[in-house]
Amino acid sequence: MKSAQEGAAALSHIQPKRGSSLLRNIAKRYDLYLMLLLPIAWYLIFHYGPLYGLQIAFKNFNPAKGIIGSPWEGFGHFERFFNSYYFWRLLWNTVSINLFSLLIAFPVPIMLALLVNEIRSKTFSKWLQNITYIPHFISVVVIVGILNVFLSPTGPINMLIETFGGTSIRFLEVAGWFKTIFISSNIWQNMGWQSIIYIAALSGVNPQLYEAAKMDGASRLRRIWHVSLPGIAPVIVILLILDIGHFMNVGFEKILLMQNNLNLESSDVISTFVYTTGILKGEYSYTAAIGLFNSVINLILLLMVNRFARKTSETSLW
Amino acid sequence: MSKQQAIRKTSDERVFDAIVYAIAAVIIIIVLYPLLFIVSASFSDPAKVLNGEVWLLPKGVSLEAYTNILQNDKIWTGYRNTIVYTVVGTLINIIMTILAAYPLSRPDLPGRGAIMVLITLTMFLGGGLIPTYLLVKDLGMVNTMWALIVPGAIATYNLIVMRTYFQTSIPWELQEAAHMDGCSNWRLLFSVILPLSKPILAVMVLFYAVGHWNSYFSALIYIRDEALHPLQLVLREILMISQSAAVEGGSVGLEDQILLAESIKFAVIIVSTLPVLIMYPFVQRHFVKGVMIGSIKG
Numbered sequence: 001m002k003s004a005q006e007g008a009a010a011l012s013h014i015q016p017k018r019g020s021s022l023l024r025n026i027a028k029r030y031d032l033y034l035m036l037l038l039p040i041a042w043y044l045i046f047h048y049g050p051l052y053g054l055q056i057a058f059k060n061f062n063p064a065k066g067i068i069g070s071p072w073e074g075f076g077h078f079e080r081f082f083n084s085y086y087f088w089r090l091l092w093n094t095v096s097i098n099l100f101s102l103l104i105a106f107p108v109p110i111m112l113a114l115l116v117n118e119i120r121s122k123t124f125s126k127w128l129q130n131i132t133y134i135p136h137f138i139s140v141v142v143i144v145g146i147l148n149v150f151l152s153p154t155g156p157i158n159m160l161i162e163t164f165g166g167t168s169i170r171f172l173e174v175a176g177w178f179k180t181i182f183i184s185s186n187i188w189q190n191m192g193w194q195s196i197i198y199i200a201a202l203s204g205v206n207p208q209l210y211e212a213a214k215m216d217g218a219s220r221l222r223r224i225w226h227v228s229l230p231g232i233a234p235v236i237v238i239l240l241i242l243d244i245g246h247f248m249n250v251g252f253e254k255i256l257l258m259q260n261n262l263n264l265e266s267s268d269v270i271s272t273f274v275y276t277t278g279i280l281k282g283e284y285s286y287t288a289a290i291g292l293f294n295s296v297i298n299l300i301l302l303l304m305v306n307r308f309a310r311k312t313s314e315t316s317l318w
Numbered sequence: 319m320s321k322q323q324a325i326r327k328t329s330d331e332r333v334f335d336a337i338v339y340a341i342a343a344v345i346i347i348i349v350l351y352p353l354l355f356i357v358s359a360s361f362s363d364p365a366k367v368l369n370g371e372v373w374l375l376p377k378g379v380s381l382e383a384y385t386n387i388l389q390n391d392k393i394w395t396g397y398r399n400t401i402v403y404t405v406v407g408t409l410i411n412i413i414m415t416i417l418a419a420y421p422l423s424r425p426d427l428p429g430r431g432a433i434m435v436l437i438t439l440t441m442f443l444g445g446g447l448i449p450t451y452l453l454v455k456d457l458g459m460v461n462t463m464w465a466l467i468v469p470g471a472i473a474t475y476n477l478i479v480m481r482t483y484f485q486t487s488i489p490w491e492l493q494e495a496a497h498m499d500g501c502s503n504w505r506l507l508f509s510v511i512l513p514l515s516k517p518i519l520a521v522m523v524l525f526y527a528v529g530h531w532n533s534y535f536s537a538l539i540y541i542r543d544e545a546l547h548p549l550q551l552v553l554r555e556i557l558m559i560s561q562s563a564a565v566e567g568g569s570v571g572l573e574d575q576i577l578l579a580e581s582i583k584f585a586v587i588i589v590s591t592l593p594v595l596i597m598y599p600f601v602q603r604h605f606v607k608g609v610m611i612g613s614i615k616g
Contacts, residue, residue: 025428031503032421036433039418039472043437046469049453050445056452067452112345118338128342130602132349137594139532141550142587145557146352149359149583156355159370188349200606220334245442253535257554271447278448279539291446302442 057289070285077289086268094269094294097250101183102243108191110236113198114224129199132192144257147185148172172258175265182258182267186251197239198232205231237315245302248294270294360384360584368580383585393586395545396552399463403548404530407467411526412519414471415480420507422477423484424493441474451539465540466533466548473529476522483518484511517604524601528594549590556586 026033052067057077059070081087112132119125135143150157151171158168171177205228213223252271259267270290278287310316354374359367363378371377387393421427422434444450450469459465488511496506512519534550541547 022428025426029424029427029503032424032427035417035503035507036421039414040433040436042414042468042471043440046450046453046471047440047444050449051443052445053449053452054445056449061452115338115341115345118334119342120335124339124342128346131346133602133605134353134595134598135349137528137532137598138591139534139550139553141532141534141554141557142591145553145583145587146356148557149356150352154368154370156370156373188352192349196606219330256535257558274447275539279451284448284452288446288448291448295444295446299442 054288054292056285057292059285061285061288063284073285077286078293080286081290081293086273089265090268090270090273093266094248094250094271097179097182097255097269098247100179101186101250102247105183105187105190106240106243108187109194110198110232112191112195113202113232114228116195116199117202117228118220118224129192129196132195134192135189136193138189140251140254140257143185143189144254147181147258151181173260173262175263175267178258178263178266182255186254197235201232201235202228233313234315237309237313238317241302241305241309241317244305245298247301248298356584356587360588362584364581367584383582384589386582387585387589390582392544392547392552392555393549393589396547396549399546400531400549403463403466404527406463407470407530408523408527410467410471411473411476412522415473415477415522416507416512418472418477419480419484420511421503423481425485425490437474437477454540460540461542461546463546466530466536470529470536473526476525480515480518480522483515487518488514517607520601521604521607524597527597531594553586553590557583 056067056070058073058075059067060073061067061070065071116125116128119128138146149155152158153168153170157171162168169177171181209227209231210223213227218226249271250269252269252275255267255269256272256275259272271294274287274291274294277283278291306316306318351374355372358374358376359372360383361376361379361381362372363380364383366372366377418437422430422437424430445453454460454465454469459468492510493506496510501510532550534548534554537546537548537551538554541551
């Protein structure tokens with residue numbers, strides 16, 4: 001990083017700093033722009049293009065007339081959504097699944113990283129890490145397939161329950177179990193992978209701090225609390241902000257696979273609703289409005305949390 | 319006194335270590351058990367699996383499930399399609415990501431800041447599912463492999479990781495020296511930068527390839543033609559069919575399908591996951607580096 005800046009300084013020293021020099025600079029590096037041409041075009045089309053298309057949320061989109069030709073509708077689609085009987089169910093499911101994930105799943109990788117950091121045998125800690133990474137690379141389809149097998153009436157979990165004298169539970173068909181299963185299987189799949197970043201941050205903590213704490217008579221737990229945790233606090237804050245930035249976008253590919261008519265009561269979230277109503281039933285304008293509502297909440301949350309973090313901990317995304 | 323204290327401390331330490339190892343062991347069991355169960359079940363007699371007789375080791379070893387899979391045309395088609403999508407898709411991903419990351423890593427690129435803002439913003443702003451779907455549809459990509467490849471050509475996060483790697487791990491002096499010798503930017507990229515970037519390229523190939531291999535949702539939206547279905551969609555059909563039939567009360571015609579699905583369920587999980595797991599050890603040692611680079615700000 002440093003050498004790059006020095007290099008830039010050295011270069012700007014060679015070139016005269018004048019208004020017309022910008023054009024000359026650009027001309028000189030035309031091949032760099034040539035490289036960028038395709039990626040920038042791609043960003044404009046596939047990221048900014050849909051932003052342009054979002055206007056259909058305020059229109060009555062008619063495929064024959066196109067985005068521009070379709071008549072304006074105003075906030076009608078939003079009103080219809082807010083007044084529909086499933087609005088509160090969708091909102092509650094979306095918010096609660098995310099909130100519980102944040103409260104329960106977010107701390108797990110941090111604890112795992114702290115645990116890995118306390119293991120003295122290098123080989124064992126490597127094994128632990130590599131094993132816990134594996135589920136991250138398994139597809140959601142397979143994960144949900146495994147869940148179906150494990151939680152079926154004849155699966156290992158129910159066998160275990162029956163061995164201890166309980167009655168088997170049809171986990172995937174009971175709405176009350178949906179969130180527990182969804183979140184705990186997410187933890188199972190991702191805790192190892194998400195802990196990498198904390199483990200990396202922990203390896204950067206100055207060892208002298210541990211020595212000093214040890215000299216002062218701090219126990220292992222106290223050293224974790226007073227040295228390890230503060231050492232990775234900035235990383236925790238950044239990841240928390242990023243997570244909240246995606247607050248309303250639960251892993252809906254997985255929810256869609258886990259969903260059935262019996263657990264719909266607690267598995268129906270905004271994004272799955274947008275898919276089933278928008279793509280499958282073709283109500284494009286209506287669901288584009290719902291998607292926009294979702295994104296706006298996300299953005300507001302992100303801005304709020306980032307501001308809060310900047311004020312309180314001096315760590316923020318920008 | 320001090321000796322006593324020292325002894326107490328070491329016994330405390332020992333207890334602490336014991337707890338740490340115990341927790342670690344429990345975690346390993348929780349992560350590994352489902353995986354081992356699936357492997358065992360795939361080699362077992364399906365009837366014994368259904369009766370809950372399989373706990374850890376295979377019971378009534380049989381390769382029937384695997385031979386069944388080998389005869390299933392849908393799985394073969396899915397496999398072939400997924401390989402094509404993964405290879406072509408990853409190639410395009412890597413080329414596009416390099417083309418964006420390299421110029422943006424250059425401190426002497428005028429307008430770099432503005433372009434970075436334009437790109438980073440897309441991580442937080444998006445049109446969402448419906449406008450994206452309509453766009454892909456308008457571009458005529460529906461029901462072609464391009465719908466699965468082109469809209470995801472660059473993952474912004476990966477782009478930032480790669481750019482950061484170019485900036486931090488390749489000495490700027492090297493690039494400057496090459497420039498002095500009259501080396502063009504293209505040649506610089508191919509003969510200096512890329513050969514020095516093998517670890518990050520390996521990680522990127524893994525991330526992108528795994529993404530393509532595991533993705534089902536874009537195919538669910540964009541691919542209508544069954545002959546173009548990727549493996550994950552075929553899998554979804556096989557794995558979910560008994561579930562939905564159980565929920566909705568299976569009809570007679572479904573019965574056979576359920577039994578077939580039941581017997582090949584486990585084997586199909588193994589067969590579809592194997593390629594990823596084979597690839598995994600080769601790049602696994604680069605993970606920490608790749609993820610760490612991604613975490614650096616700027």
